[in-house]
Amino acid sequence: MLIAPWTLARRAARMNPSIIREILKVTEKPGILSMAGGLPSADTFPIEALKAACEKVLTDSPREALQYAASEGFAPLREWAAARVKSQVGLETHPDQVLITSGSQQGLDLVGKLLCDQGAPVAVETPTYLGALQAFTPYEPQFVSLLSDGDGPDPEAVRALPQLAPGTRFMYLLPNYQNPTGRVMPQARRDALVAAAQAAKIPFVEDNPYGDLWFDEDPGRGLAARWPEGGIYLGSFSKILTPGFRLGYVVAPKPLYPKLLQAKQAADLHTPGFNQRVVYEVIRDGFLDQHIPKIRALYKANRDAMAEALQQHLPEGCEWRAPLGGMFFWIRLPEGLDAMALLPTAVDSGIAYVPGAAFFAHDPDPRALRLSFVTLTPDRIREGVAILGRVLNEALNGSHAPTP
């Protein structure tokens, strides 16, 4: 790829603008009720606690917090993360296995750098998290879409991988309140899925940014806990504290850790030490035990508001399942409607959503769309869903015929 006098890497041809980001730009128009972006509610940001922690870190250890630091991350935060992973998803974790990353998106990038070769298969859920497709794509894998249902990928599809896609490097799995569909994997499916992975000798990356955001029932034991040497686990502070600090972590099987660390050093030397110390200061004494339940309660009320509004306003033939946690509803429109084609009309009408097509590695479903229920208040959610209902009804009645 030539942009004279520059010759770009072959991979650059595969890097394309983020559809979601382009949509978000449109939806920055004032007055738009956006259910598009996966932005946590700013009401959940612990502003005063962060302010006090900044003050404390810059008073107690400014010279250390502002200096270059270890690529592995701030040792106390690594210890905290190891204990957290153990208690949250049951994965025995030594602090030496924890790498602090610049958001869990960086974890995905490092995984891609470490494991993807041009043309080597990487199996993903159907649909899957768009940001992971974007992170892996520059490393030129060949994506394999796993047949998936409302409980997650089909274990039989995993058993078939060695024949279908020999040399599959890993599966990318999101057990809890998946972005975009909101579905959670039942424990029985996890058992079957990991058993199939072990039988097929295909390791996996378990991405868990939403696991803390359950509404009624803890989703329980994770995937890597079932096969520790075959699982890389990704955690994040973005949904439970603040995305603006860009803090996440990777737990890697010990033999992989040194290479992962080298990838991290090459990428940005280390994640900001200041940010790590401030977050550690906030969470060290059990802050999250009080804080996360508040987020759950807030999001659950929003989920309920959206569920009720969808029931009330969406035309017959729309399908969805109310999510048990996380941030998203996944709606399937009636036959003949196309979520991407309808988006301009929706935006003109004052709302935004993300067309579901962006989340498929293959064969995008034009009838799917994703709605976030955590950015707007319940009143605004009701207003937004009412508008969505109107747009869909008009489209069904032909006053805004979708493009074919």
Next chain:
Amino acid sequence: MLIAPWTLARRAARMNPSIIREILKVTEKPGILSMAGGLPSADTFPIEALKAACEKVLTDSPREALQYAASEGFAPLREWAAARVKSQVGLETHPDQVLITSGSQQGLDLVGKLLCDQGAPVAVETPTYLGALQAFTPYEPQFVSLLSDGDGPDPEAVRALPQLAPGTRFMYLLPNYQNPTGRVMPQARRDALVAAAQAAKIPFVEDNPYGDLWFDEDPGRGLAARWPEGGIYLGSFSKILTPGFRLGYVVAPKPLYPKLLQAKQAADLHTPGFNQRVVYEVIRDGFLDQHIPKIRALYKANRDAMAEALQQHLPEGCEWRAPLGGMFFWIRLPEGLDAMALLPTAVDSGIAYVPGAAFFAHDPDPRALRLSFVTLTPDRIREGVAILGRVLNEALNGSHAPTP
């Protein structure tokens, strides 16, 4: 590369532990006088200004600072950087060309991702910045070492590149107080070098983390200013404010920007918005005009202390040039001495340095070593250099015979 059940990417075989990091671990032993790491003096960190800025950002715009943010970076900081690049190195820069990165190390990683293909030549100085070799290596370029002297790479070597290494993607150049040698490119060399680059149609990446750290004379106009469409420019806040915030920026020719931005999105979505706003708050009203001269004065006094101590303590046959800025002395030992082989003795004697061999893409010079003069105080520098002199003299006198 197999670490069962994982198959690693081919590139992983080329990722090795950072020698400098391994050395730094050794030198964390208490009591070691380390002249190894390139750590800015913590005395230069503007702790009170940062504290006030954290407080202000979390008071005035907490919901924005803690939320997901634009991948391009915080708009006012991009505007500031554009104006800065113009005034500092004479490169006309529009804010739309500025991408805020997680340290300039990330700029190097993104450049590698965007421009390097397996086996495609990338030309580097001899020696060059180790971190850049580490950032580019995972993208599997074939490094070409440019013949270089005390003024920088030889323009004739650049003219020969199209024959010697056809398809060279770019040159990686450090005009100011290069890490590791400390040398600055005279303006005449810059003219000749960029003319040769244009004639050979080979663009370049200009890395300038040390440009502000001149002692007596501003090093002046940069390289990209001479050929804006053929230069990517990297700037950093690490040496003039704090490395612990991990903030740098890339200025790219406009046609390259969209792909660079996509690489950034895939890598970590965006650099922490909080950090960007805090730094902007500190620098927006001319803070650096007062602050940078203080850093220069401090480092100049340290440079003078080290120059005097080297003169006094180093054995005959050692060669160096006192740098006119930056953070490093580059010492060439007398024939027969090997800086890597001597390092354990040096550490046992209470000092540390970085063997120069790590900074060469090819044909490492075993006689070179790098000393930082910005981490220790002048008194400790004199102490450390005296020990280095003793170690070298003993080695020359055979009491610590270097391994061959």
